[in-house]
Amino acid sequence: MLAENTKIGKTVEKRIKNRIIYSVCLVVLGAASVILGMGGFLPVELSDYLSGFYSGVGTGLIAAGILTIIRNIRTLKNEKLLKEKEIYENDERNKMIGLKTWSYTGYAMFIILYVGLLVAGFIGEMVLNTILVILGVYALCLFFAGLYCKKTM
Amino acid sequence: MKNCIKELRKEKRISQEELAAAVSVTRQTIISLENGKYNASLLLAHEIAKYFGKTIEEVFIFEN
Numbered sequence: 001m002l003a004e005n006t007k008i009g010k011t012v013e014k015r016i017k018n019r020i021i022y023s024v025c026l027v028v029l030g031a032a033s034v035i036l037g038m039g040g041f042l043p044v045e046l047s048d049y050l051s052g053f054y055s056g057v058g059t060g061l062i063a064a065g066i067l068t069i070i071r072n073i074r075t076l077k078n079e080k081l082l083k084e085k086e087i088y089e090n091d092e093r094n095k096m097i098g099l100k101t102w103s104y105t106g107y108a109m110f111i112i113l114y115v116g117l118l119v120a121g122f123i124g125e126m127v128l129n130t131i132l133v134i135l136g137v138y139a140l141c142l143f144f145a146g147l148y149c150k151k152t153m
Numbered sequence: 154m155k156n157c158i159k160e161l162r163k164e165k166r167i168s169q170e171e172l173a174a175a176v177s178v179t180r181q182t183i184i185s186l187e188n189g190k191y192n193a194s195l196l197l198a199h200e201i202a203k204y205f206g207k208t209i210e211e212v213f214i215f216e217n
Binding site for chain 1: 173174177178179181182185191193194196197
C-alpha cells in the first residue's frame, strides 16, 4: 500500500521483492551444494572433508535464504514495517555509514593482505602465490571500481 | 558545521521522532545532527529548513 502512495515506497517494495528472488536463488544454490556434498560427486580421497564442507555451506545458505524470504515477506505485508524499512534504507546517514564501513574494511583488507604477503614467504611458496593472486585481483577490482565511479559521477 | 535544529525543534515542541518522520530519516540521524556528529546533505538541509519554514542559512551555520 505504501508503494501506491510514494515513488520511494515503490522503489523499496521493488527492492524487497528483488531480495526475495535473490534469496530463492540462494536456497537453490544451497540445495545444489548439499546435493554435491552428499551425492558422491567428489573425488574419493577428499570426500570426507569436502562433503562436510559443501553440506555445511549448503545448509547455511538454505537457512539464510529461507530466513531472508520470511523476513522480507513479513515486511511486504506490514505497512508499518515497510515504512520503517523505507526510512532506514533511504536514510543518508545510514548510507554514509555503509560506504565508510566498506571503505575502512577495504583498507584493512589491503593492509592485512600485504602483511600476509610478507609473512607468507616464510611459510611457503604456495601460500605466497595465493596471497599474491588475491592481492592482484583486489587491486584490479579497486582500479576498475574507481574507474567506474569516475565515469558515472 | 553548527546548526540550531534542537532549538527550533524545542520551539516547535516536537520530538526527534516526529522531526525524523517528517523529513524521512531515522531518529539517530536527527540525534547526530543535533550533536554535530554528522553534517546533513544539501537535500536534507533543505528538507529540514523547509519543515521549520526557514532558509538553510538560518538553520545551518557554515564555518570556515
